[in-house]
Amino acid sequence: MQSTAGSESANNGMPENGVTPWLGSQIQKVLDSIYAKYKDVDDGVVATYIPELGKADPKKFGICLATVEGEVFTAGDWDTEFTIQSMCKPFAFQLALERHGSEKTLKHVGVEPSGEAFNSIEFDQKTGRPFNPMVNAGAIAVSSLIKQKPVEAGVDAFLETMGKAAGRKLRIDESVLASETLTGNRNRAIAYMLLNSGIIDEEVHESLHQYFAQCSMLVNCRDLAMMAATMANIGNQPETGERVFDFQLIKYVMAVMFSCGLYDYAGNWAFEVGVPAKSGVSGGIFACVNRQLGVGVYSPKLDAQGNSVRGILACKELASHLGMHAFDFSNVGSSFMQWLL
Incomplete structure (x- = not known):
């Protein structure tokens, strides 16, 4: 202590x-x-x-x-x-707002409570957007907004910013990243539904890698x-x-x-x-x-x-x-x- x-x-x-x-x-x-x-x-x-x-x-x-x-x-x-898992989501949302502004960001994700489980495959029926950035669907939409080319550049940028906030250099747990990638079929399904709704672009694999890597950051x-x-x-x-x-x-x-x-x-x-x-x-x-x-x-x-x-x-x-x-x-x-x- x-x-x-x-x-x-x-x-x-x-x-x-x-x-x-x-x-x-x-x-x-x-x-x-x-x-x-x-x-x-x-x-x-x-x-x-x-x-x-x-x-x-x-x-x-x-x-x-x-x-x-x-x-x-x-x-x-x-x-x-x-x-860090889902605790990365507010920080990713912050970075999306900084990069794109609130108007564009909110075209891709809402800010209403969903009342559903964090990994629910449900979107707002009126807007077609994920309910908010704190559920998986919204976080994947946000990851699509902050990813970069090559995809590792976006992950590195996220790590660098989070390290500045934490006060020390942070890193990815590669074992957890591999585990998330291997078993993340539900998130893949969410991502393709987001693509079908026009919420994310066709670089689905890259958006998911950004999301899985963010969640795998060690703290x-x-x-x-x-x-x-x-x-x-x-x-x-x-x-x-x-x-x-x-x-x-x-x-x-x-x-x-x-x-x-x-x-x-x-x-x-x-x-x-x-x-x-x-x-x-x-x-x-x-x-x-x-x-x-x-x-x-x-x-x-x-x-x-x-x-x-x-x-x-x-x-x-x-x-x-x-x-x-x-x-x-x-x-x-x-x-x-x-x-x-």
Whole structure:
């Protein structure tokens, strides 16, 4: 477990940048208590429909919180790597918006909750578009928009941007990529239906490779928390200060995450946790508290909706302890941590 605290000012005992050491220790205690409370929860099952995912250790459980000032707090197996899976979708949507603008992007994908499973083969009957970028159909449409020639150039561009957000170089798990490619017939069916509807172009193989490769990117809880904190920090990486995302478009991505990020659990998530978030079938969840912090959690055993059991429990507890909910009276913008005092 680790924490980093901001340096104190000689004038008033407050940190020049970040939280006080005492407050940092309180935050660390919150994370430690949540980890201890839920580490032995054994509900759920590890995803096996992608064979490589079934090899995950079901006992792993990690939590990380990263503030927009660059403070990092961790508990448990925070440094265990896993593939990002569907948690790549908000970032891909961001890149599509940056590359094509909202008008063109929204001709290919909608922003409405679907109420269906993440891999549902259903489109909006009125528009013919996938319902939103957080389900597989929408994510494949987005991948078609951000792929490049040659196809590896698009994958490399995605990796480079995500690495800037995470604060370290990221890589693809080639075994998972091969497993996804071999078993991804349902996604192939979705892609060809998108082609038939005129949503994606004829380079179906390339669009799918972009999508499968994005999902196969390796991250840990700290990476997720820092990527989320970068979004929360209006696109600026908290540690390096580098502008990674166009801040004028992040609001659209967060809005779709808030309404669609947890599949058909999205309504309950908005009610109970109340922040933009995205989950993945590898067992990760990341959440953004606007202008304040990012959260990354990991535990591979999933519930019936495909969300991490321990991850959901941990995020609910964090929201309760820290007043994270967007409509909680104690959430007062970047000063929310004062409510721990």
